Amino acid sequence: MLLADSRFPAGGYAHSLGLEQAVSDALGVEGVAGFIDARLRLVARADAGLSVAARRAAADGSDVPVALAELDDEHAARCPSPVLREIARRLGAQLLRTAATAWPSPLLDGYRAASTTTPRPIALGVVGAAAGLDDRAVATVALYDDAATVASAALKLLGLDPAESARWVAELAPEIDAAARAISADERPVGEQEPPAAVGLELAASTHALRTERFFAS
Amino acid sequence: MPAERALRVGVGGPVGSGKSSLIAALCRALSEDLRVGVVTNDIYTTEDAQFLRATGVLPAERIVAVQTGCCPHTAIRDDITINLEAVEQLERDVGPLDLVLVESGGDNLTAVFSPALADVQIFVIDVAGGDDIPRKGGPGIARADLLVINKTDLAPFVGSDVVRMISDATQRRADRPVLALSLTAAPHAAPVAAWIEAQLDAFAAAGGHLHSSVSGVSDHHHGHAHTH
Numbered sequence: 001m002l003l004a005d006s007r008f009p010a011g012g013y014a015h016s017l018g019l020e021q022a023v024s025d026a027l028g029v030e031g032v033a034g035f036i037d038a039r040l041r042l043v044a045r046a047d048a049g050l051s052v053a054a055r056r057a058a059a060d061g062s063d064v065p066v067a068l069a070e071l072d073d074e075h076a077a078r079c080p081s082p083v084l085r086e087i088a089r090r091l092g093a094q095l096l097r098t099a100a101t102a103w104p105s106p107l108l109d110g111y112r113a114a115s116t117t118t119p120r121p122i123a124l125g126v127v128g129a130a131a132g133l134d135d136r137a138v139a140t141v142a143l144y145d146d147a148a149t150v151a152s153a154a155l156k157l158l159g160l161d162p163a164e165s166a167r168w169v170a171e172l173a174p175e176i177d178a179a180a181r182a183i184s185a186d187e188r189p190v191g192e193q194e195p196p197a198a199v200g201l202e203l204a205a206s207t208h209a210l211r212t213e214r215f216f217a218s
Numbered sequence: 219m220p221a222e223r224a225l226r227v228g229v230g231g232p233v234g235s236g237k238s239s240l241i242a243a244l245c246r247a248l249s250e251d252l253r254v255g256v257v258t259n260d261i262y263t264t265e266d267a268q269f270l271r272a273t274g275v276l277p278a279e280r281i282v283a284v285q286t287g288c289c290p291h292t293a294i295r296d297d298i299t300i301n302l303e304a305v306e307q308l309e310r311d312v313g314p315l316d317l318v319l320v321e322s323g324g325d326n327l328t329a330v331f332s333p334a335l336a337d338v339q340i341f342v343i344d345v346a347g348g349d350d351i352p353r354k355g356g357p358g359i360a361r362a363d364l365l366v367i368n369k370t371d372l373a374p375f376v377g378s379d380v381v382r383m384i385s386d387a388t389q390r391r392a393d394r395p396v397l398a399l400s401l402t403a404a405p406h407a408a409p410v411a412a413w414i415e416a417q418l419d420a421f422a423a424a425g426g427h428l429h430s431s432v433s434g435v436s437d438h439h440h441g442h443a444h445t446h
Binding site: 007009010011013014015016090093094095097098153156212213214215216217 | 261262263264268284285286287288289292293296297298299300302303
């Protein structure tokens with residue numbers, strides 16, 4: 001619960017995960033729930049698969065550094081946008097920094113020292129292992145966090161009743177739960193799992209990064 | 219033991235009180251003798267970072283801006299990971315540095331820096347914001363390591379009583395220092411620069427440890443330099 005709480009200090013509040021650019025490109029309040037749902041299906045689900053793979057690799061005990069380095073590369077291969085790779089690196093580094101104090105462990109220290117890219121999905125899996133979470137909990141946190149981050153950014157970008165944005169996330173609970181079960185039951189190596197498929201978000205991230213007037217870092 | 223990293227000085231205060239101008243003045247005053255870097259926390263634009271780069275007081279690569287998603291107070295107090303990453307990245311990229319100034323986005327009187335981000339912090343208010351601000355108090359006024367009352371040259375035009383502001387502030391702050399400043403009269407902010415140099419000496423003497431008064435740390439038994 002702590003890991004999924006927006007009060008867990010890992011820097012997520014500065015990100016809209018593409019919503020700010022979508023709003024400048026004319027997405028209105030009525031489109032945000034669809035945006036969150038699309039992210040879940042096209043991006044967050046694939047990222048959650050990486051997180052679960054990282055948790056398994058971290059908890060497995062054999063050749064952990066090598067296995068995690070391979071997953072770092074796997075993330076880079078699935079994330080063609082240099083902007084989004086950099087965002088993932090920063091969010092991962094911030095998560096690891098806080099987690100290293102909250103759940104001190106040689107595992108976290110080792111990954112922080114060894115990884116040069118610390119993509120957030122892999123970092124989340126490693127933190128999940130350090131915090132003693134199972135695959136389903138890691139997948140649930142990954143999916144919920146993605147949805148809640150966008151919903152919370154929507155409050156700042158659009159005139160909106162805060163209860164409304166809470167409803168969006170609440171209505172996704174069955175889908176998040178089902179996806180988390182499916183991801184945790186998936187035994188395929190990540191290379192054989194479906195990659196993210198949101199080219200529009202990748203392109204929009206580059207536009208967003210070049211803007212001089214923006215609230216959010218992504 | 220020499221410090222392994224730069225002294226981190228937080229600069230906070232309400233919108234428009236002169237944080238960016240003070241930082242530009244400090245860079246002018248200090249950057250000849252010291253390696254200085256700046257992290258700005260802009261709320262909507264990169265205005266503050268651009269302003270500083272445009273003044274030419276520091277090489278552009280020594281100034282970085284972070285976006286805080288509308289939450290300037292969160293970024294300096296409740297979830298400082300964005301700023302910690304930015305400071306450490308800056309030190310890795312252009313370091314070693316002696317001093318990093320972290321400028322908060324303009325916020326209200328309750329916004330103070332976490333001691334885990336800023337070793338010491340300056341709170342900047344100005345006479346045009348109303349001379350009752352020191353009396354109103356709040357964490358920034360009462361506990362910042364240094365309170366700067368800025369734009370004193372404007373006092374006659376806005377009907378503010380600087381002497382009263384200083385005396386109200388001093389009452390709120392026990393022994394902690396208050397400096398009245400006019401950057402028009404003192405473009406190098408010499409009194410503030412001198413205060414920072416004293417903090418740097420204390421920081422170096424203590425091997426890179428300073429206890430900000432904001433942390434509420436009251437122990438005087440560790441042999442560390444204290445700023446209060």
